[in-house]
Structures are given as structure tokens and as C-alpha cells.
Amino acid sequence: MWFDSHAHPSAQGWSDELDAMREQGVGGFVAVGTSVESSTEMVRLSRELRQEHPELTIGVAVGIHPHDADSASKESLETLEGMIKENSEIVCGVGECGLDLFYEYSNPQHQEAAFRAQIALAKRFDRTLVIHTRDAWEDTFRIFDDEGVPDRLIMHCFVGGPLEARRSLDYGAYLSFSGIATFKNAEDVRQAFLVAPLERVLVETDAPYLAPVPLRGRPNHIGNVAITGSFLAELRGIEPTKFAGRTWQNTIEVFQLQHKDR
Incomplete structure (x- = not known):
């Protein structure tokens, strides 16, 4: 079974989504918030899906994306803290959070x-930290050095090369690869994947974004993690079923999820 380590699911269209997941052998996902509002929705939706589909393994990460950092008030951070306390059995991560100096939608x-506040939150509640970093590697590593890192962290939608991969691994990070790895111009990302130990690799969709080739340009879906995962398995010369099992176990371990064995 495949596990999507990072998605932003919608409450709409779940019948079709679940059919596609079953067809492609996807048995779990982590629903990720990007603001207080979306984090609240991820918790609500995931609770509902857990009840209706106990065969699925589902976790939630709550956080404030760098695009929304201008709204990261003391009150909003306290709300995230409350979400973790009140939903401790399902909230397994903090994030996605970090730096985006490509768009700079926020100061x-x-x-x-x-970012610093959410690192502290992950450490205080022993939750996995989910990192978004774009055009900001040196600043990200500087903040890691300043703040220290939690016991478990993920470089989500990894878009660096082998150098950034090795440096991230030195901090104890897991590297999560999305459909970007299938893009023609993403050779650095593929090389980063090839230097990463298999026990520190995750696969994700970032749905509804970043659909893999040959679906690029369309809305992405959780089931498509199987396409990216199979592509990556071929790069390493590994049977897709073996790679699916390895990345399933990695996701369970890094998020410390309760699950059914696959």
C-alpha cells in the first residue's frame, strides 16, 4: 500500500477520491493545514473520514504556511496549540511551516x-515538524542552528539537489518527494532522491497541486502518489511494492501514527 505523506484534501468529491485510492493501492495520507482555518478543516474532515473509513490510516498536521505568515498572531499560534491539545490522537504534525523567499507573499x-514559533510548538508537544522551504535553504539551516530541531522533521516537497539533501539529512530530516520528481527539468531533485537513504524517504502528492507526469497541469489527487512512487522506485531499481512498503513504514514512523499493518 502507498502512503501520501502530504496532501491538502477537500471535503468535496470524496467518493471519487476514495475509488481512485483503492484502485491505485493507497491506504493512508496526512492532511496538512496551511492556516488556522484550513487546519481546523483538516482536523474536522480527517475525523469524519476516520469514522467512515476505518481501513484508512489518516493523520493531520496543523500549521501556518509562510504565505500566510503575516496573519501569524499570538492568538493564531495559541489556537494551533489548542488544536494539538484537543485532538492529540489525530494531530501528528506541526506545519507546513517555513520560508518562501521565491514568492514572498508574506513579509x-x-x-x-x-517558523521559529512553530518549531517551538513541535518541540513542546513532540510533534513532527513539516517544513516548506523555497529559495531559502541557508536561512532555513540558520534557523535550525538557532532553534534546534525537533526529534522528527520532514523536508516537504523536496526541491533541492544532492547538497541540500545531505545537509537536511544531517539535521535528521526525512525527505518527501512529490510529482516534481517526474518533471523533465527536475534532474537535481532526482539526484537528491538517489543520494537519500531509503529509510529516510517519503512520497507525497501535495494535492491538489503538482500532479505528476503524465497528468501535469491537472488537479492532483491523493491516489496519484502511486504514480510518483512507482517512478521513484524505477529510478532506484526497486520493485514498486517493496518501495511502497518501505515508504509506508517510514511515514508511520516519522509521524508516529497508529495504523494497521500493510
Whole structure:
């Protein structure tokens, strides 16, 4: 079974989504928030799906994305803290959080402050930290050095090369690869995947974004993690079923999820 380590599911269209997951052998996912509002929705939706589909393994990460960092007030961070306390059995991660200096939709100083606050939150509640970093590797590593890192962290939608991969691994990070790895111009990402130990690799969709080739340009779906995973398995010369099992176990371990064996 495949496990999507990072998705932003919608409450709409779940019948079709579940059919596709079953067809492609996907048995779990982590629903990731990007703001207080979306994190609240991820918790609600995931609770509902857990009840209706106990065969699925589902976790939630709550956080404030760097694009939304201008709204990261003391009150919003306290709300995230409350979500973790009140939903401790399902909230397995903090994030996605970090830095995005490519778009700079939020003030970089606000991004950094929100990032530092969420690192502290992950450490305080022993939750996995889910990192978004774009055009900000040196600043991300500087903040890691300043704050220290939680016991478990993930470089989500990894878009660096082998150098950034090795440096991330030195901090104890898991590297999560999305459909970007299938893109023609993503050779650095593929090389990063090839230097990563299999026990530190995850696969994700980032749905509804970043659909893999040959679906690029369309809305992405959780079931498509099987396409990316199979592509990556071929790069390493591994049977897809073996790679699916390895990345399933990695996701369970890094998020410390309760699950059914696969």
C-alpha cells in the first residue's frame, strides 16, 4: 500500500477520491493545514473520514504556511496549540511551516517569526515538524542552528539537489518527494532522491497541486502518489511494492501514527 505523506484534501468529491485510492493501492495520507482555518478543516474532515473509513490510516498536521505568515498572531499560534491539545490522537504534525523567499507573499521577517514559533510548538508537544522551504535553504539551516530541531522533521516537497539533501539529512530530516520528481527539468531533485537513504524517504502528492507526469497541469489527487512512487522506485531499481512498503513504514514512523499493518 502507498502512503501520501502530504496532501491538502477537500471535503468535496470524496467518493471519487476514495475509488481512485483503492484502485491505485493507497491506504493512508496526512492532511496538512496551511492556516488556522484550513487546519481546523483538516482536523474536522480527517475525523469524519476516520469514522467512515476505518481501513484508512489518516493523520493531520496543523500549521501556518509562510504565505500566510503575516496573519501569524499570538492568538493564531495559541489556537494551533489548542488544536494539538484537543485532538492529540489525530494531530501528528506541526506545519507546513517555513520560508518562501521565491514568492514572498508574506513579509520575510514575519515568515521567520512564525517558523521559529512553530518549531517551538513541535518541540513542546513532540510533534513532527513539516517544513516548506523555497529559495531559502541557508536561512532555513540558520534557523535550525538557532532553534534546534525537533526529534522528527520532514523536508516537504523536496526541491533541492544532492547538497541540500545531505545537509537536511544531517539535521535528521526525512525527505518527501512529490510529482516534481517526474518533471523533465527536475534532474537535481532526482539526484537528491538517489543520494537519500531509503529509510529516510517519503512520497507525497501535495494535492491538489503538482500532479505528476503524465497528468501535469491537472488537479492532483491523493491516489496519484502511486504514480510518483512507482517512478521513484524505477529510478532506484526497486520493485514498486517493496518501495511502497518501505515508504509506508517510514511515514508511520516519522509521524508516529497508529495504523494497521500493510
